[in-house]
Amino acid sequence: MTENGAVVVYLQDVTQEAQVQQIRRQFVVNASHELKTPVTGLMALGEAVRNALPHDVPAAERFSEQLIREAERLSTLTRDLLDLTRVEDPSYLKTESIDLIEVARGELEVLDTLAERRGVKLVTYLGDKVAVRGDRQQLGLLVKNLVDNAIRYSDTGGTVSIEVHAEDEEAIVRVSDTGAGIPLRDQGRVFERFYRVDEGRGRENGGSGLGLSIVKHVTELHSGHVGLTSELGEGSTFTIHLPLLREPA
Numbered sequence: 181m182t183e184n185g186a187v188v189v190y191l192q193d194v195t196q197e198a199q200v201q202q203i204r205r206q207f208v209v210n211a212s213h214e215l216k217t218p219v220t221g222l223m224a225l226g227e228a229v230r231n232a233l234p235h236d237v238p239a240a241e242r243f244s245e246q247l248i249r250e251a252e253r254l255s256t257l258t259r260d261l262l263d264l265t266r267v268e269d270p271s272y273l274k275t276e277s278i279d280l281i282e283v284a285r286g287e288l289e290v291l292d293t294l295a296e297r298r299g300v301k302l303v304t305y306l307g308d309k310v311a312v313r314g315d316r317q318q319l320g321l322l323v324k325n326l327v328d329n330a331i332r333y334s335d336t337g338g339t340v341s342i343e344v345h346a347e348d349e350e351a352i353v354r355v356s357d358t359g360a361g362i363p364l365r366d367q368g369r370v371f372e373r374f375y376r377v378d379e380g381r382g383r384e385n386g387g388s389g390l391g392l393s394i395v396k397h398v399t400e401l402h403s404g405h406v407g408l409t410s411e412l413g414e415g416s417t418f419t420i421h422l423p424l425l426r427e428p429a
């Protein structure tokens with residue numbers, strides 16, 4: 181109550197804040213659940229190695245191979261969790277003029293080895309300089325996650341093509357594969373955190389279920405949008421549209 185008897189009512193709509201808190205809580209629950217699976221696996225496999233030794237060395241070797249794969253899965257998951265946390269934290273964002281061709285070349289150098297190991301052919305269509313305003317590391321993550329998926333969801337003998345060019349006022353990054361494809365009913369959901377079309381296949385491929393949510397977040401943070409066309413058994417095409425940076429001549 182004020183001096184002249186008026187009552188001041190202060191109302192604050194906390195609906196949005198409550199929703200954000202709820203999403204955060206759900207994320208922690210999901211992340212813990214995702215971490216629990218490989219950790220439980222590691223414990224069981226460690227024990228299996230111990231029980232097999234010293235009398236059954238071949239079995240111990242088999243278990244330790246599985247143990248390494250499980251540890252790799254855990255490492256991918258923690259790396260993707262860190263990447264997602266970073267891209268969601270505005271204090272990490274460092275914007276400057278970036279050449280997307282350079283970013284793509286840098287990422288492809290690393291992904292070449294994975295493609296070779298999987299027997300997948302990488303084909304590139306990279307134009308001249310394609311400038312955007314953005315964060316180099318985040319745009320690198322975007323390219324890396326799309327190409328990494330395209331390779332992992334392709335069979336041996338498949339082809340993955342990467343195209344970066346300028347079109348009208350847009351920078352276009354297009355990643356196509358001749359792989360498994362994504363059913364129509366899942367196409368709208370694959371960008372959600374931890375969403376996998378086929379739980380078994382996703383995990384087996386070493387995926388964390390976070391890659392495409394990182395792609396979507398980075399794209400939107402750079403005022404862009406992402407498109408997906410896919411045909412089951414035929415392959416998928418992800419297209420990123422970003423505002424082109426017209427630099428003074």
Ligand code: ADP
Pocket residue numbers: 325329330333357359360361362370371374375376377378382383386387388389390391392393416
């Ligand atoms: P993951 O780490 O499991 O690959 P993503 O968020 O990157 O997670 O992708 C979500 C899901 O979308 C994957 O589990 C997979 O089922 C599907 N997916 C993503 N990219 C492709 C692709 N190029 N071809 C077929 N399926 C894909």
